[in-house]
């Protein structure tokens with residue numbers, strides 16, 4: 081049976097797909113009061129992802145994070161009702177143009193909002209572990225929200241078996257090695273995003289960035305240091321540095 085038109089949870093009606101990830105399909109939906117929201121639907125065998133995302137994210141409440149409202153099911157598939165992030169993903173928005181030359185102010189605002197979200201998460205003892213353009217939804221002025229907490233978890237979590245968290249191009253070297261991850265690993269992803277904005281493409285891990293006269297290239301280089309111990313681990317410091325280098329007021 082098609083999912084569009086189905087009712088889930090407390091009278092939430094699915095309207096149409098709005099995004100797709102490797103673990104789920106996400107629908108635009110409307111609550112019974114008429115409020116737009118999103119419903120993230122997982123295949124049955126990934127119920128543990130839905131449970132983990134609900135456990136990790138339900139207590140979170142920050143303007144730069146979507147809120148996970150309810151754990152439910154849709155035609156027996158595990159699902160989450162989530163507040164809607166308006167706009168388009170950074171991946172869609174900047175697929176064909178370097179963000180920092182074409183839309184500097186909007187992209188800087190997006191990075192500031194991302195760092196606000198990470199500062200909140202890190203202060204609560206959590207790490208996102210999957211910073212990438214598909215997980216950041218931005219409005220035309222650059223206002224952004226971070227989505228997708230199914231890989232998130234406690235800082236420096238030791239898992240039963242080494243697990244490579246995240247998505248290859250944005251993954252820190254320690255995430256690639258399957259080591260426990262801290263705030264500096266999320267900031268590595270921010271650094272890769274910044275490099276993408278500067279150069280219009282994602283560099284290969286370890287690749288020397290092309291020369292750039294942009295003052296922000298300094299921050300790109302230090303946020304993508306391969307040694308996690310030599311990399312900044314404070315999102316608020318990175319936010320202040322970003323604005324100072326960009327010559328913008330705090």
Ligand SMILES: Nc1ncnc2c1ncn2[C@@H]1O[C@H](COP(=O)(O)OP(=O)(O)OP(=O)(O)O)[C@@H](O)[C@H]1O
Nearest residue numbers: 099100101102103104106118146164165214227228
């Ligand atoms: N709350 C939301 N509001 C609007 N769109 C959303 C929302 N959550 C997710 N999306 C869209 O759905 C896509 C997939 O969502 P999400 O990243 O949570 O799925 P996933 O299966 O966990 O993906 P991944 O491959 O990163 O593990 C996102 O890239 C985004 O386009």
